[in-house]
Amino acid sequence: MTPPFSSLRHRFFLALGGVLCFALLALILVARYQIMPILLEDEEKYASGELDRVERTLGSELNHMRRLVEDWAWWDDTYDFIQGQRPEYTDSNIYESTLETLDLKMMIFLDVRNQPSWVAGYDEDGEFTSCPDTAPPCDWATTYINYLQARLDSENEASQTWLLAQPELAMAAMSGIYQSRETSPSAGWLMMVRPLSAPWLEQLRDTTGIDLHLTSIAAENEAVHESLERVSATHMAASRAVDAMPDDRLVRIDATLPRQRYQASLETFRFALYWTSGVLVLTVLVVLWLLESIVLAPLRQFSRYTQRLHLDTTPSPMPASLLNRHDEIGTLAQEFRHLLDHQYQQSTLLLELSQHDSLTGLANRRLFDEQLKQTMHQAQTHGTQVATLMIDIDHFKLYNDHYGHLAGDDCLSTLAEFMQGHLASHRFLAARTGGEEFSILMPGTSLNEALDHAHELLEAINSLALPHEYSPTSPYVTVSIGVAARQDNLSTPSDIMRAADQAMYQAKAGGRNRVAAYQAQDQTSSIEH
Numbered sequence: 001m002t003p004p005f006s007s008l009r010h011r012f013f014l015a016l017g018g019v020l021c022f023a024l025l026a027l028i029l030v031a032r033y034q035i036m037p038i039l040l041e042d043e044e045k046y047a048s049g050e051l052d053r054v055e056r057t058l059g060s061e062l063n064h065m066r067r068l069v070e071d072w073a074w075w076d077d078t079y080d081f082i083q084g085q086r087p088e089y090t091d092s093n094i095y096e097s098t099l100e101t102l103d104l105k106m107m108i109f110l111d112v113r114n115q116p117s118w119v120a121g122y123d124e125d126g127e128f129t130s131c132p133d134t135a136p137p138c139d140w141a142t143t144y145i146n147y148l149q150a151r152l153d154s155e156n157e158a159s160q161t162w163l164l165a166q167p168e169l170a171m172a173a174m175s176g177i178y179q180s181r182e183t184s185p186s187a188g189w190l191m192m193v194r195p196l197s198a199p200w201l202e203q204l205r206d207t208t209g210i211d212l213h214l215t216s217i218a219a220e221n222e223a224v225h226e227s228l229e230r231v232s233a234t235h236m237a238a239s240r241a242v243d244a245m246p247d248d249r250l251v252r253i254d255a256t257l258p259r260q261r262y263q264a265s266l267e268t269f270r271f272a273l274y275w276t277s278g279v280l281v282l283t284v285l286v287v288l289w290l291l292e293s294i295v296l297a298p299l300r301q302f303s304r305y306t307q308r309l310h311l312d313t314t315p316s317p318m319p320a321s322l323l324n325r326h327d328e329i330g331t332l333a334q335e336f337r338h339l340l341d342h343q344y345q346q347s348t349l350l351l352e353l354s355q356h357d358s359l360t361g362l363a364n365r366r367l368f369d370e371q372l373k374q375t376m377h378q379a380q381t382h383g384t385q386v387a388t389l390m391i392d393i394d395h396f397k398l399y400n401d402h403y404g405h406l407a408g409d410d411c412l413s414t415l416a417e418f419m420q421g422h423l424a425s426h427r428f429l430a431a432r433t434g435g436e437e438f439s440i441l442m443p444g445t446s447l448n449e450a451l452d453h454a455h456e457l458l459e460a461i462n463s464l465a466l467p468h469e470y471s472p473t474s475p476y477v478t479v480s481i482g483v484a485a486r487q488d489n490l491s492t493p494s495d496i497m498r499a500a501d502q503a504m505y506q507a508k509a510g511g512r513n514r515v516a517a518y519q520a521q522d523q524t525s526s527i528e529h
């Protein structure tokens with residue numbers, strides 16, 4: 001069984017899949033820990049900027065208040081009034097419609113000793129009162145006068161503004177009362193208070209375009225100066241505490257801000273992320289496809305070809321698509337093909353050597369036995385005839401003794417070549433099966449036909465007239481031939497060869513230079529030349 005991921009294709013799929021997952025994970029981590037914090041920080045800056053804007057608008061409103069109170073404080077009539085020289089001043093200037101027109105809650109005049117000189121404004125019930133001091137019904141002014149006196153004790157600037165957090169949310173502005181614009185010393189103080197009423201707040205919302213609320217809070221409760229809470233995907237709550245009067249209170253600005261900027265950035269980032277991921281996946285797929293088509297598919301083709309070699313007896317041609325490549329795979333295929341051809345030639349040569357006699361070039365006993373076995377099997381199966389000849393050179397020892405061993409070799413080669421040529425027109429197999437012994441396999445040949453061939457061969461060798469002057473049989477080289485044919489009692493290769501051998505010895509015994517046939521019933525007849 002093939003182990004999992006053993007193929008290159010699976011390994012590449014796994015490796016590139018791993019790389020892809022790693023890259024996507026890296027993208028997600030970068031998005032989570034690098035990009036998102038930047039977007040959130042940007043959003044915090046935006047929220048802080050919006051709160052700055054609200055604070056600036058509040059500051060601008062306080063400046064208006066400052067200019068208003070300075071206008072009144074630097075008016076000569078006011079100076080005269082605070083000096084006690086113009087008693088009609090309050091009747092002609094300080095009345096309810098004045099406060100209504102100026103959108104004020106109160107006006108407080110302090111003399112040069114910081115003591116109330118005149119107060120005018122609305123009490124807790126909304127009743128307009130105007131008095132020379134803080135005795136009822138103008139006792140509501142006491143709190144504000146205390147704030148003003150506390151502020152005058154700590155700072156003695158010509159004019160000041162501040163937010164009031166108590167007893168209600170309001171803006172306050174204070175200015176010294178001067179004659180001819182500060183050329184004279186301050187003759188007293190004028191404070192105006194404008195409530196941060198609902199209509200005023202609505203106007204502030206319109207001006208800033210921000211949905212905001214102002215709240216009075218205790219200073220000790222405010223742990224952080226500024227905070228931001230993302231209440232939903234579309235909105236966030238930003239708040240900032242600003243200084244106010246009295247000192248133990250703060251005014252908190254609460255603003256509900258849209259998260260469009262963040263959402264737009266997030267959308268853009270997501271868009272980029274999806275595209276990057278898409279391009280990444282596509283790149284990996286393209287790489288896999290290129291790998292598959294350029295490397296893996298040809299390698300698989302190569303591998304299939306090499307596997308087929310085990311089954312083929314002769315190597316099938318290498319696919320041209322591999323051989324014609326000009327890359328490393330092509331080189332590998334060409335080199336492999338050369339090696340294969342070389343190996344095939346070598347093995348063919350080895351087979352040739354192992355099946356043929358080196359001296360005569362005829363088939364050797366091994367090949368003869370194989371062919372005989374196959375032929376006998378086919379004859380057995382199809383009922384065809386088979387005959388064999390066994391040929392032994394007569395007195396070859398004497399030949400060697402007199403002509404020498406090398407001449408003996410030449411004689412063997414000459415006879416082998418002659419016999420091969422003589423039998424060439426037939427589908428016979430001539431083999432050298434012993435030192436000076438040859439065998440002929442004659443498929444589809446009867447005993448009589450084999451005898452005819454044996455006689456022809458015998459005569460042909462005689463007519464060749466190879467000198468053998470010391471042979472007692474003839475002055476020329478002669479042979480003795482035993483003939484046997486397949487029959488019921490000669491059905492195996494060894495049977496038929498043993499029979500041919502016996503017949504050959506009969507020929508020897510009969511005087512040599514003759515043909516003898518093996519006969520059934522253990523009778524061997526020799527036919528003399």
Ligand SMILES: Nc1nc2c(ncn2[C@@H]2O[C@H](COP(=O)(O)OP(=O)(O)OP(=O)(O)O)[C@@H](O)[C@H]2O)c(=O)[nH]1
Nearest residue numbers: 392393394395396397398400405406408409435436
């Ligand atoms: N030159 C040469 N001689 C061989 C070769 N193989 C066998 N012989 C010789 O063949 C001779 C066979 O001799 P024997 O078996 O006595 O038979 P013979 O002399 O031919 O006599 P008969 O067969 O009875 O006619 C031996 O002298 C072997 O040395 C060979 O390859 N080359």
